[in-house]
Each structure stands twice: as structure tokens, then as C-alpha cells.
Amino acid sequence: MIKFENVGLRYGMGPEVLRDVSFHVPKQSFQFLTGPSGAGKTTLLRLLFMSLRPTRGLITVFDKDIATIEVSELPLLRRRIGVVFQDFRLLDHMTIYENVALPLRVRGREEAGYRSDVLELLKWVGLGDRLHALPPVLSGGEKQRVAIARALIDQPEILLADEPTGNVDTPMAKRLLRLFLELNRLGTAVVIATHDLGLMDQVEARRMILSEGQLEIYE
Template identity: 80%
Template sequence: MIRFDNVGLRYGLEPEVLSDISFHIPAQSFQFLTGPSGAGKTSLLRLLFMSLRPTRGQITVFGKDALTLDRHELPLLRRRIGVVFQDFRLLSHMTIFENVALPLRVRGKEVENYRRDVSELLDWVGLGDKLHAFPPVLSGGEKQRVAIARALIDQPEILLADEPTGNVDPPMARRLLRLFIELNRSGTAVVIATHDLGLMDQVDARRMILSNGRLDMFG
């Protein structure tokens, strides 16, 4: 589904933050991306989502060369990818329900066709009583769960999650992990960036370890 071949990334004239990165993400696979702070995990996720261009190398997404896509193709490919950002990127003027339903609205679906699905997913992440609340009144952990629900609601072909359990307590982290596992079993490839070794130990999944801008693969 996604392939990196000798990808390098630098910001401006600074040394490369990622060097000679090569790997592929098969369909329906599950992998963790880990490594020390500053290793480049967020940069790698941004490359995966095509919101950042590499300095060198080749990235292939769903059989397309990500570096030669025109402006019409890029949004269509991104719709096939669910993303949970560390900064959440919720729309403060929309309710929690509306934020989660946004990917479905973009596809032109009517609220009558997705109201139940959105409500059930918010129940699962423990926010069923906050459908009509707005993001500014939520805690950091609640905002994170809304962002996760929004990324999952349209059953993407690939899910990219940047520290998705970083602001929640251990019981909720385990619950969210079960949700990711069920999504994977239904056919979605999952990439979770995390420092949480305990979380990774709960799943038999490949580990991609970034260190000093280079990538090692285990599993």
C-alpha cells in the first residue's frame, strides 16, 4: 500500500533528520513506530500522509508516485488514510458530533445515514454524553479521543496515529488499542507511533524503530 525507497528528509540547510529510509506497509498489516524523542517519528508520519515532501528518494502510495501527483489526485488519496495528529486539529466552531462526522460529510453522505455510527463510536471512546459539546471545553484526553473517532469513522484503508494514547489513562489506552486491533481485523492497515512499551507488548506486531534518522525493522 505504501513503499519508501531510500527516502531522505532535511529541513532547510540542516542535516538530514531521516536518512535512507526504505520499508513497505502491506495491506491489512499492523505496525508500531517507535524511537527516542526527536528521532523523526512525526516527520515520517507526515511523509506517509503526503503532507511533507522528501528531500530525496521515492514514496509510492496506493501504486502512485507521491512526488508526481497533481493537485486533484492528492486529496483523493488522502481520503483513504485516517490520521490522528498530536495537535488534534479539531474545528472549534463544530460540535464533537460534527467533528467526527466531517469525513463523511466531505464524501456527501446524509446525516440520517451516519448518525448512529458516529454516536456508537463516540460511546466506545467514552464521549457519548458530549455529542453536542464543543472542543474548547474538552480536556486534552477528550480531544484526543475525538480525533481518534474522526480518523476511524470512515474505515480508512490505512490509519496513521501519532501517540494516540499519550493523554489518556491506562484503562482507556487499552480500550483504544482494542479499537485499533478490531479496525485492523476489518481490513485497515495500522501504523501507531508511540513511546509506550507496555502498549506495544500487548500486540504481536512489527516494530519500526527510528534512531539517529535511520530505521530498523523488527517482526
């Protein structure tokens, strides 16, 4: 689904922040991306989401070379990818319910066909009683759970999650991990960037360790 071949990235004239990165994300796979702070995990996720383009090397997403993709093609490709970024990117003027339902509305779905799914997912992430709350009144952990629900609501082909359990307690982290595993069981490829070794130890999954701009993979 995604393939990196000898990818390098630098900002301006600075040193490369990623060097000779090669890996692939197979269909229905589950993998953790880890490494020290500043190693480039978020940058790598942005490349996966096609919000950055590499300085060198080849990245293919759904069999398309992102270096040659037309700008007009990007929105349709990105709709196939669910993303949880650390800054959440919620819309402050919309309720929790509306934020989570937004990907479905963008696709032209009628509310009668998705309302029960949105309600069920919000209950799963512990926000079933906050449907009408606006993001500015939420805690960091609550915002994170809204962002996760929004990324999952349309059952994307790939899920990219940047520290998705970083602002929640241990029981909720375990609950969210079960949600990711269930989504994976239903066919979604999952890439989770995390520092949480305890979280990773709960699942037998491939680990991709990024350090000093280079990637090592442990199956």
C-alpha cells in the same frame, strides 16, 4: 499500500533528519513506530500522509509516486487515510458529533445513514454524553479521543496515529488499542507511533524503531 525506498529528508540546508529509510506498509498490516523523542517519528508520519515530500528517494502511496502526484489528486488520496495528529486539528466551532461526522459529510453521505455509527463510536471512546460539547471546553484526553473517532469513522484503508494514547489513562489506552485492532481485523493497515512500551507489548506486531534518522525493523 505504501513503500519507501532510500528516502531522505532535510529541512533547508540543514542535516538530514531521515536517512536512507526503506520499508513498506502491506495491506491489512499492523505496526508500531517507536524511537526516542526527536528521532523523526512525526516527520515520517507526515511523509506517509503526503503533507511532506522527501528530499531524495522514492515514496509510493497506493501505487502513485508522491513526487509526481498532481496537487489536485492529493485530497482524494488522503481521504483513504485516517490520521490522528498530536495537535488534534479539531474545528472549534463544531460540536464533538459534528467533528467526527465531518469526513462522512465531505463524502456526501446523508446524516440518516451515518448518525448511529457516529453515536456508537463516540460511546466506544467514552464520549457518548458529550455530543454537543465544543472542543475548547474539552480536556486534552477528550480532544484526543474525538480526533481518534474522526479518523476511524470512515474505516480508512490506512490509519496513521501519532501517540494516540498519550493523554489517556491505562484503561482507556487498552480500550483504544482494541478499537485499532478491530479496525485492522476489518481490513485497515495500522501504523501507530508511540513511546509506550507497555502498549506495544500487548500486541504481536512489527516494530519499526527510528533512531538518529535511520529505521530498523523487527518483525
